Amino acid sequence: MTMVLIGTIVFPLLILGILKKSKLIESFHLSDHSERxxxxxxxxxxxxxxxRVFFKLETSYDLGVYFIAGSMSFLIAYWFLWFRYKLSLxxxxxxxxxxxxxxxxxxxxxxxxxLIGFLFMFFGLIxxxxxxxxxxxxxxxIWGFGLGILPQLLIPLLYQNI
Numbered sequence: 219m220t221m222v223l224i225g226t227i228v229f230p231l232l233i234l235g236i237l238k239k240s241k242l243i244e245s246f247h248l249s250d251h252s253e254r255x256x257x258x259x260x261x262x263x264x265x266x267x268x269x270r271v272f273f274k275l276e277t278s279y280d281l282g283v284y285f286i287a288g289s290m291s292f293l294i295a296y297w298f299l300w301f302r303y304k305l306s307l308x309x310x311x312x313x314x315x316x317x318x319x320x321x322x323x324x325x326x327x328x329x330x331x332x333l334i335g336f337l338f339m340f341f342g343l344i345x346x347x348x349x350x351x352x353x354x355x356x357x358x359x360i361w362g363f364g365l366g367i368l369p370q371l372l373i374p375l376l377y378q379n380i
Contacts, residue, residue: 222281225268226311233260254304258296265289280325283377284318287369294365306354306362312341313363317370325374 234257237243243253269285272278291314295305316337323330345359354362 221268221271225264225285229264230261233257233264254299255296258292258299262289262292262296265292280318280322280374283321283374284314284370286377287317287373288314290369290373291366294369295362298361303361304354304358305365306345306348306359308344308348308362309341309359310362310366312337312344313366314370315366316341317367320367321370321374 234243237257238245242256265285265288269282269289272282272285291310295307295310298305316334319330319334319337322328323334341363345356345363348354348359349356
């Protein structure tokens with residue numbers, strides 16, 4: 219649990235702080251397309267490192283797959299930047315976590331319906347906030363959410379067939 223907290227919250231905030239101090243980004247909002255490229259590559263590499271760590275632990279196989287799928291989401295978001303289209307990374311992260319919970323529910327026959335319902339409501343609140351703040355438009359929040367959830371549902375299917 220601590221490793222996930224450090225890998226998903228502490229390190230990204232620390233890296234953004236370092237990038238801001240070194241003037242590689244102007245603000246934490248990353249409002250310019252070009253500012254998002256370097257952090258997304260770093261986050262992709264971090265997700266791949268986290269997946270490697272969890273695969274080595276053997277008891278955390280699902281978390282390893284989670285971070286592999288997360289790195290795919292980051293790569294897709296990076297690819298969208300080349301077309302000057304910035305996805306909502308907030309909704310992408312929420313979609314990724316929701317997809318992970320859905321995958322766990324399906325694989326292990328666990329009942330996470332209340333949490334899943336709560337996360338859908340939370341997605342609505344986050345998307346509304348991002349739109350009202352002018353950080354994103356409706357399409358960017360939906361695309362972000364979709365590109366967060368889809369790899370979490372599809373990548374484990376690939377790993378099951380290997």
